[in-house]
Amino acid sequence: MQRTYTDELSGHVGRRVRLAGWLHHQRRLSRLTFLLLRDARGLAQIVVDGEPPHWHAETVLEVEGTVVAVEQAPGGIELHDPEIRVVSPAAEPPPVELRRPRLKEQLATILDHAPVALRHPRERAKLRIAAASIAGFRGALDRLGFVEIQTPKLVGAATEGGANVFAVDYFGRKAYLAQSPQLYKQILVGVFERVYTTGPAFRAEPHDTGRHLAEYVSLDAELGFVRDHRDVMRVARDTVAGMTDAVRDRAADAVALLDVDVPQVPAEIPSLDFVEAQEAIERATGEPVVGEPDFAPAHERWLGEWVRAEHGSEFLFVTGYPMEKRPFYTYPDPERPAFSRGFDLLFRGLEIVTGGQRLHRHEDYVAALDERGLDAAPFAGYLEAFRHGMPPHGGFALGLERWAARLVGAANVRETALFPRDRSRLLP
């Protein structure tokens, strides 16, 4: 008999079906035993007359039974007259209480036991939302004519800031783990004009915050022949809209289970200049912020509240960040060279996308490296691209775990990473 999934039962009322999955919970009620079986798609209740053997939760079972509509059953459906076969026993009770509607254990315990804890319907739902998001990212950029690229993670030089880079023993010499695909995606604008890539990025982040990981999934895009950063922002807007659409379409069950409020992305996301934003914060809060090189988290939250109240938007672009806080490849605003053509996209008061226009002339790179006191030698391959003709271009990056955390309302990015890595965590 072919297998039926738990979410297909309502189409089989009155028939015998075969389910397969994990024993989520087992309880006795007078002369009946109720089993809850979990498969990849949901849960189903099985009613056993009398008392079957006691199995540990998470035992893998196959169950043939008759589908019956029962108003008071979960989902209105039960399986009666079951024949149960143990496929694979569990050796002991699970290390976290999966049967609860929400896991009650501390985050550290949940992460220690991730191989089992991720089976909880709410935990795995977060990861389905992450999976739908990454599919939406690729789909949106595919439609815009971007080409997917794969960039190396082992690199010869710590080009993007030496402090928080991981060193690798590479056949007896030193290599580094790429902190981003930035230099490669720019080089490949010279090949394909429009490129994207999704993959791990590595930061030897010494701080233990709820927003940073030592390894995270970076979603990166870069495009050539732009007029300025506004062309990049339009693509970033369309990409984020593609991600929210994909979450709605591809992860509808997860959205419903977690009661996620998937945002509407305005056709034109409101945009505020960095200094104007500082002035607005200063007027509203009385705090002296004009002149600071970046926003504090509290100020990003204020901006999130402001754009929701003023424009009914959950998204806000801030443009024109000071050059001093942006990387060397940032294109300065020709009118105000201390400020950049860089932007951030805030979602519910948290920066989720960073992007901007980049320098594209070889001599501008030579000058920018020189001005920052950076040695040009480690950048030889990168600079070669610019010596041989590069168009005006720009791009953006989005951290998948941070995006997913903001979307599902998780306070810590570790809740939306599969097996998070930080200063103290390298297992499981």
Next chain:
Amino acid sequence: MQRTYTDELSGHVGRRVRLAGWLHHQRRLSRLTFLLLRDARGLAQIVVDGEPPHWHAETVLEVEGTVVAVEQAPGGIELHDPEIRVVSPAAEPPPVELRRPRLKEQLATILDHAPVALRHPRERAKLRIAAASIAGFRGALDRLGFVEIQTPKLVGAATEGGANVFAVDYFGRKAYLAQSPQLYKQILVGVFERVYTTGPAFRAEPHDTGRHLAEYVSLDAELGFVRDHRDVMRVARDTVAGMTDAVRDRAADAVALLDVDVPQVPAEIPSLDFVEAQEAIERATGEPVVGEPDFAPAHERWLGEWVRAEHGSEFLFVTGYPMEKRPFYTYPDPERPAFSRGFDLLFRGLEIVTGGQRLHRHEDYVAALDERGLDAAPFAGYLEAFRHGMPPHGGFALGLERWAARLVGAANVRETALFPRDRSRLLP
């Protein structure tokens, strides 16, 4: 005026258009100058009356001109009466001769100058085929109900063979780069039943061959509730068919340019038992191969010829490899425990997929690790999944660069990697 791409010109005959791209080649012919402009999609010829300034090849230009149908022009189309604007100059001639129909330089030179060499129409076409392949992989598995996962590349223990693993300085202690997502994709069968992932895998491969890289892109899938390895092979077959379909659909221009013979994947790929295959090789070649634990490359080629001649197929499954050459998690054939439920898929006489059924009972893992003299401690997280109920499952992996190389007929996987990494190469 909106930009037109070179492959759209035939729809604009008689009209003024604006092109943008790189100066691919410039040559004088009596009183005319012919410019070849390259953009992301192709080439276009521009005819200039008289002699424009000499620009280095790869200078970025914008050209407005009138589209004219001219029989002897490349593609039957030319741009006349151009107005040309230099967007971004090239500082010197390119380090490889991009104007040639094929690059003539040595592979080492091409790789040294990859940031520019990849701009060659044939070089970038190979990477478009790789991009289409990975999209086809994901699409096929999406349709089969698989969930995309992201697995960590920084791991706490060198679990898959200690010799060819890279060590990382991780906040003062030792971490390793994952040699594959194997352990994580198995764990996640317990969560989603069917999972796939695409991303970098790292092997400190000491040998310098045309088939190995120190970093490659691994396409991995794993599925639960299988009867045996044959269920896994069916999914592998459908996935490879999805990849070839995507190459045809999404990379048609690249296929045409490189004259790639995209294979038909038979509905049922022929399959041969390992020992039967050895016997056939022995009968045909007279070489004593029965009893060897694996095939030599020449024997894989022989099998490729055989399956083409006998079955008209470019693909061949070989099943039942000896246990001694397969990893500890391999499921043995219950009838012949020295042989496995592992398989390889050969494409044109080269192994491109490795897969099989895995052990799923906790006690089998404990025994298998013990038998191979492996310490169970580093596997604690992995074993936790099996202690708490795992269904019979299996999966497979495919190396993207190797697949793409075989497809386009490249002798070396370095030709289908963006920036290959090997013992001696860590740049650009």
